[in-house]
Amino acid sequence: QVQLVESGGGAVQPGRSLRLSCAASGFTFSSYGMHWVRQVPGKGLAWVAVIWHDGSNEYYADSVKGRFTISRDNSKNTLYLQMNSLRAEDTAVYYCVKGGEVNKMDSWGQGTLVTVSS
Amino acid sequence: DIQMTQSPSSVSASVGDRVTITCRASQGISSWLAWYQQKPGKAPKLLIYAASSLQSGVPSRFSGSGSGTDFTLTISSLQPEDFATYYCQQANSFPYTFGQGTQLEIK
DSSP, X not given: OOEEEEEOOEEEOTTOOEEEEEEEESSOGGGSOEEEEEEOTTSOEEEEEXXXXXXXXXXXXXXXXXXXXXXXXXXXXXXXXXXXXXXXXXXXXXXXXXXXXXXXXXXXXXXXXXXEOO | OOOEEEEOSEEEEOTTOOEEEXXXXXXXXXXXXXXXXEOTTSXXXXXXXXXXXXXXXXXXXXXXXXXXXXXXXXXXXXOGGGOSEEXXXXXXXXXXXXXXXXXXXXX
16 A cells, blocks of 8 residues: 655754655656645645656745755655755745646655744 | 635534535635635545535535536535535636635534
């Protein structure tokens, strides 16, 4: 079955960088677009970014554009989120999400918590 | 960006009740709408995609309808495990956006 395991979260000071990883298994990773979605603890869901199955296209939420970069290594079945110039408002649980046909986001990882604080 | 508005924000219901949650998009999104269920401390789970298609493994008591700007999620007969928070999400265009959530509580 589909398994998505995020790692790389933790506590970081404002202005610093962090890279999240998502190890995928149980499906043909190179065939599917992948997303990052975040959730401030106790709040709602917010879509962050998407990357096409072959890495040829990316889209970002306005709140992270220019600071975050989504990427993937299909040879390693791994999705990444490079987060630079982190702000307190980036504090959230970050979920790795598998895309599917008809634009659905059908499988979610367990999430990794990023805390941005001085 | 497309704004998604859910109502109600919270609802209390009993086991066996029929519950309907609505979601309105700020502009037409055809049938590009999904519904998710989230329990405390857990990742969201896809229930419905393309407005009315049931995700594999999801019980048939869950159903979705609508197109354009107005959508509904219906749970035909609430079970104890259905008490959770529900989110709608538009998949018509990037950035994808979610509703604010509806918390379904036990009466």
